[in-house]
Amino acid sequence: MEKIIMEHGSGGRATSELIKEIFEAEFDNDVLSEMEDAAVVPGAEAIAMTTDSFVVTPLEFPGGDIGRLCICGTVNDLCMRGARPKYITCGFILEEGVDIEQLKRIVKSMADTAKEAGVKIVAGDTKVVEGNGGLYINTAGVGFIPSGIDIKAKNAADGDVIIVSGNIGDHHATVLSQRMEIKNTIKSDNAPLQEMVGKLISNNIPIHVLRDVTRGGLATVLKELALASGNNFEIDAENIPVDPQVKSFSGLLGLDPLYMGNEGKLVAIVPKEYTDEALNIIKECKYGENACVIGNVKTPENESETGTLVLNTEIGGRRFLDILQGEGLPRIC
Amino acid sequence: MEISQLVDYLRNYDGKPVRLMEVCGSHTHAISEHGIRELLSPKIELLSGPGCPVCVTPTAYIDRLIELSLEVDTTVVTFGDLLRVPGSKESLNEAKGRGASVIMVYSPMDVLKLARDNPLRKYVFAAVGFETTAPVYTLLLDRAIEEKLDNIRLLTALKTMPGAISYLCEKGANIDGFIAPGHVSAVTGAAYFVDLAEKYHIPFAVSGFSAKELVVAIFGLVKMIEKGEDKVANYYTSVVDLEKNEIVEAQFQKYYKKADVAWRGMGILPGTGLMLKEDYAHFDAGSAGLDVDNKKNIACRCGDILMGKAKPSDCPLFGKVCTPSSPQGACMVSQEGSCNNAFLS
Numbered sequence: 001m002e003k004i005i006m007e008h009g010s011g012g013r014a015t016s017e018l019i020k021e022i023f024e025a026e027f028d029n030d031v032l033s034e035m036e037d038a039a040v041v042p043g044a045e046a047i048a049m050t051t052d053s054f055v056v057t058p059l060e061f062p063g064g065d066i067g068r069l070c071i072c073g074t075v076n077d078l079c080m081r082g083a084r085p086k087y088i089t090c091g092f093i094l095e096e097g098v099d100i101e102q103l104k105r106i107v108k109s110m111a112d113t114a115k116e117a118g119v120k121i122v123a124g125d126t127k128v129v130e131g132n133g134g135l136y137i138n139t140a141g142v143g144f145i146p147s148g149i150d151i152k153a154k155n156a157a158d159g160d161v162i163i164v165s166g167n168i169g170d171h172h173a174t175v176l177s178q179r180m181e182i183k184n185t186i187k188s189d190n191a192p193l194q195e196m197v198g199k200l201i202s203n204n205i206p207i208h209v210l211r212d213v214t215r216g217g218l219a220t221v222l223k224e225l226a227l228a229s230g231n232n233f234e235i236d237a238e239n240i241p242v243d244p245q246v247k248s249f250s251g252l253l254g255l256d257p258l259y260m261g262n263e264g265k266l267v268a269i270v271p272k273e274y275t276d277e278a279l280n281i282i283k284e285c286k287y288g289e290n291a292c293v294i295g296n297v298k299t300p301e302n303e304s305e306t307g308t309l310v311l312n313t314e315i316g317g318r319r320f321l322d323i324l325q326g327e328g329l330p331r332i333c
Numbered sequence: 334m335e336i337s338q339l340v341d342y343l344r345n346y347d348g349k350p351v352r353l354m355e356v357c358g359s360h361t362h363a364i365s366e367h368g369i370r371e372l373l374s375p376k377i378e379l380l381s382g383p384g385c386p387v388c389v390t391p392t393a394y395i396d397r398l399i400e401l402s403l404e405v406d407t408t409v410v411t412f413g414d415l416l417r418v419p420g421s422k423e424s425l426n427e428a429k430g431r432g433a434s435v436i437m438v439y440s441p442m443d444v445l446k447l448a449r450d451n452p453l454r455k456y457v458f459a460a461v462g463f464e465t466t467a468p469v470y471t472l473l474l475d476r477a478i479e480e481k482l483d484n485i486r487l488l489t490a491l492k493t494m495p496g497a498i499s500y501l502c503e504k505g506a507n508i509d510g511f512i513a514p515g516h517v518s519a520v521t522g523a524a525y526f527v528d529l530a531e532k533y534h535i536p537f538a539v540s541g542f543s544a545k546e547l548v549v550a551i552f553g554l555v556k557m558i559e560k561g562e563d564k565v566a567n568y569y570t571s572v573v574d575l576e577k578n579e580i581v582e583a584q585f586q587k588y589y590k591k592a593d594v595a596w597r598g599m600g601i602l603p604g605t606g607l608m609l610k611e612d613y614a615h616f617d618a619g620s621a622g623l624d625v626d627n628k629k630n631i632a633c634r635c636g637d638i639l640m641g642k643a644k645p646s647d648c649p650l651f652g653k654v655c656t657p658s659s660p661q662g663a664c665m666v667s668q669e670g671s672c673n674n675a676f677l678s
Contacts, residue, residue, distance in 0.1 A: 180439055253439060254359065254668070256366070315544035316340065317368020322677050325657040 009128025063187030083143025095131025191264030235295030357514030358669025598636020
């Protein structure tokens with residue numbers, strides 16, 4: 001058995017073998033091993049739920065693969081509401097022709113990342129469709145929200161500081177380099193952020209807003225938050241962390257790192273008096289060493305001027321930033 | 334002088350009002366990206382000329398691409414910035430939504446792999462650009478010939494800058510100085526602009542794309558204007574030579590011949606285009622005569638804006654009907670377009 005064929009989706013023997021040899025072998029846990037039609041798990045008073053689909057091409061890239069990506073993406077979406085990620089389900093859509101060795105690597109990567117993030121994969125599904133070796137994953141995730149936690153865009157308040165947890169644009173630059181067959185040492189940043197968020201919460205940082213910086217990049221995320229909260233955001237170009245290699249790569253291609261996607265970076269908006277404490281906590285976490293304070297939140301006096309995002313440029317100019325327009329880069333996650 | 338002193342000088346400048354034009358889309362973008370306009374005295378006006386290749390491409394070209402992309406055996410391959418540009422009725426993206434075959438790439442060389450993998454399909458590359466991009470298409474053709482790939486075509490909309498600058502000078506855009514295109518100059522050599530400077534008594538400053546390089550070039554231009562000089566000053570010496578680049582010149586002549594081509598909003602300018610020579614006509618997807626420009630919205634003032642006769646904010650559509658999410662003209666679509674940059678800064 002080297003490639004996925006239509007028979008693997010038949011629901012019969014080939015499907016059972018596929019599940020047993022590939023998925024069960026890696027995902028095995030007490031809930032999944034019951035092999036019932038639905039997983040039964042303990043609950044909590046407030047749960048966060050999310051779903052996401054992953055269509056990245058290529059399937060494997062420096063620093064990660066679609067398996068790691070789908071766990072990180074789902075875990076991080078849950079974390080951004082202050083939830084502790086608990087359970088994940090996954091649906092695979094496999095085109096005939098998928099290389100089975102590659103599928104095994106991806107599934108193992110999912111299992112490893114789930115372990116790292118402290119989540120259980122409790123249910124799954126596989127379908128096979130005609131095609132040419134494509135692989136897509138849909139996930140759903142559930143997380144438990146500790147009592148008293150209320151993190152959302154609307155909470156951004158006058159005087160708050162804006163922290164970004166590390167270098168921006170890495171994932172986008174990695175995927176693009178792979179597709180263009182450009183050799184460099186840029187690696188995707190795809191990573192689960194539950195440690196970072198968990199520590200901010202357990203250290204009683206009254207976080208106002210969290211958002212992971214994915215497609216559309218930092219500028220798009222901040223503009224959306226400014227609009228949603230009815231505030232104005234101001235950020236400083238010289239404080240925005242970008243890896244030098246990503247910077248020159250994007251410069252060559254005429255891309256702006258502010259609009260390039262990540263898969264393991266968050267924006268945290270916290271009250272000013274917690275700036276240092278929050279920054280230090282993030283910096284001590286595994287994926288937060290390059291975290292920086294990049295700007296602040298201002299509530300405008302005039303209501304007609306809300307929702308602006310201004311970048312103070314390195315030479316002292318000011319640039320108004322909007323959400324990403326147009327294509328960006330399709331299929332980066 | 335320190336850069337901060339140059340900025341102070343430009344901020345406090347109180348001499349004769351000057352109008353400076355950049356004719357390179359990357360400059361347009363960089364000026365907006367670094368917030369350069371904010372740093373200048375109101376007496377120094379920066380205008381964006383016809384330097385964005387997508388912006389100067391007539392709608393007939395987009396319409397032809399769409400027509401090709403709907404043929405059963407043909408795929409149009411393009412840079413991303415062309416996808417949303419309105420043709421006379423729709424954009425490539427809209428056509429794609431109803432079944433057109435369009436692939437976006439970051440490098441024209443990606444066509445080679447497509448053509449190799451699918452020998453029965455024709456791949457038409459949307460070869461839009463100036464002096465800077467033409468060499469890449471040369472390379473593509475070299476490789477296609479070497480590999481005997483007979484399923485690659487170009488739909489060319491290639492233009493050269495000097496003729497357009499002449500036109501602007503003659504048609505009364507009242508420009509006092511040009512920020513010369515850094516990329517074009519890197520390819521051609523800065524001497525490319527000397528004849529123009531002398532003929533129209535206008536100074537040129539060849540500039541790079543960082544904030545500092547642009548400030549230096551603007552300062553240099555203002556100083557040359559004050560002194561009444563009509564030189565070509567090269568402030569991008571790390572990349573640009575003064576001498577004409579004979580190699581590039583020879584490359585242009587290998588595949589292309591000069592042609593009279595239409596610039597969107599400006600009409601047909603003699604000798605400002607590059608078309609494939611007869612010997613290579615089999616690579617051409619029908620590029621000749623795509624001159625008609627049927628505006629999607631009749632009120633669009635892109636033409637005047639490209640010529641420095643109007644600012645984006647003078648257009649009745651700007652920021653109202655015409656925004657980056659509902660562009661009425663190419664200048665609002667492209668990252669290098671004057672309207673797009675004016676909207677976003």
